[in-house]
Amino acid sequence: MGLNPNSAGLSCGVKPQAYDWWPAEQQQYLNPTSRGQNNTPQTQSTAADTSVHPLVPLLLYSDRHFPSSSLYSQPISAAAAQQVSAQSGQHTCYHSNSAFSRQPVKKPLNAFMLYMKEMRHKVLQEGQERESAAINRILGRRWHALSHSEQSKYYDLAQKERLLHMQLYPGWSARDNYGKRKRKQSQQISGSTSSWTLNAG
DNA sequence: CAGCCTTTGAAGTCA
DNA sequence: TGACTTCAAAGGCTG
Secondary structure, eight states: OTTOTTSTTTTTTOOGGGGGGSOGGGGGGGSTTSOTTOOOOOOSOOGGGGSOOTTHHHHHTOTTTSOTTSGGGSOOSHHHHHHHHHHGGGSOOGGGOHHHHTSOOOOOOOHHHHHHHHHHHHHHHHTSOOSHHHHHHHHHHHHHHSOHHHHHHHHHHHHHHHHHHHHHSTTOOGGGGTTHHHHHHHHHTTTSOOTTOOOOO
């Protein structure tokens, strides 16, 4: 499945024709098996086309694209993804989910965020740290220790994330959420001494 | 219970 | 255009 238009994840309200706008050079990102390192154009579908990139479930079942309470946000394994695929017809995607549509659209995750999301539980299992701040420090060091090829997996996935986000939320801009936190802060201290208040734009 | 901490990367803002 | 700022995730901790 992956980002194949016929896959379970994007078949949810997204027609295959919707990918026609995608630039030819970006089409590779629709195919989980042909990543950035491989510049060989795939003009014919192969058996490998149907394989699942191990990281794709992180993207497709992100709780930013589907409600946190939704089945779509739960599975992280390819096996679970297949289970969702089988049941996808019974679930409405975010387009028709009025409850979810009221939730603010968040920024797509960057490569490091995707890496953290995948590796956090491993650090937790190791029992070194429990606090997120400490775990993030560890993952930051591990991120730098990764090889370029390892990191490229996450950069590629992050690009898919951005492309999918663009299609799911056309016209959305990070500007929509920009400064919200600081504005909320400044609202709480409005009228009081705010010389330290950061300019939110 | 809202916000901080802590990381990297993407994207927004401003001079 | 470069420098700076904010937000994305996560969850224990703090005031």
